[in-house]
Amino acid sequence: MTDEGLSLDAPAEGETQDGRSRAFHAGVKFFLGPLVPLLEDESVSEIMINGPKDIFVERGGRIELVDASFEDEAALLAAARNIAQFVGKAVDQDEPILDGRLPDGSRVCIVLHPMAARGTSVNIRRFLRKAVTPDFLLEKGAITEEALEFMLLCVKGEQNIIVSGGTGSGKTTLLNILSTAFDDGQRIVVIEDTRELQVQKQHVVQMEARPKDAYGRGEITVRDLFVTSLRMRPDRIVVGEVRRGEALDMIQAMTSGHRGSLATLHADSPSQACGRLETMCMMADLGLPIVALRRQIGLAVDLVIQAARLHTGRRLITHISEVEYDEHQNVYNIHDIYNLDTSSADPVLKWTKRRPSFADEIEWRGLAGEVNLTRALFEAPATAGG
16 A cells, blocks of 8 residues: 555646646756656655665665665755756755655655755655555555445544554555545545645545745645635545644534544554644644543544554554543543454454444444445444443
């Protein structure tokens, strides 16, 4: 499972996207010569340049050193400046860090020397051009058919879902796949810091944050976009990644009628995901008491889906867990509906015999006809696994 998406920079006035892409690829051959074979290799998902002589790539979740290099730091700096030109931003000693998107949709991060002590550092994160379907997870062995059915039923049943995982664990891919379960008639608002998501529905409003310019003006944050989205009559709100105070706005939206929201965040387990949400909500600096904040999070988040990348490079889902709030002890109760059985050499996601709390909603939501492989799960006694 790989993070992927398709999002291109808007062309400059009077310039087509195809024209920008052709110009970029011409520049690649001139300035980024050592990278051409890597950029043309579809198995490469990320290129990592640690100075002119050390270039690594990621293939199939594994990182390896490649036999490619720039002549010297000056050649690498020229390449970095050429990339900046196509991103439409400056990169120099006054602005030594660049984060942007190339015309082909790839994300790029540049840190100039001497901030990067061993030489200018460049990361290019590539995304597959084809749209993904739920079968992609099955093909990659990331989930079982039964767990996949349950996960998509949760989306159709308008559960608020957080996708949690580390860098490169496949969160973006998973969010793209979950969005395929949205109803075709729903209005979907997508909010991202950097556009990556590829929601395969017709009625999509996709919004992207904007950094401040060289004069400190014009910044539009994810939180600004989230507040705006609530005025746009969304049926579903999708946040590409929750990082800061917008977490509080998202939690409040989830508890005030905007059911079925999706978001990702960085955490290593479902319980850590709840803790991270607390921390990010506090960044909103509203002085909300921890008891009230924890209660809101416990009531807002229905499900946490945990994605992980194993040491072998394999990406898979390790937990599908419900979140409940204990009013008396002011703690989250995390109940695994599915978790990873590691008793064999090939870990597999298995049902824990726990009945999901929204099982009783399946019939009145009109989803009973879509319950097949998970029938035993929804028909299990309410006390099972508890």
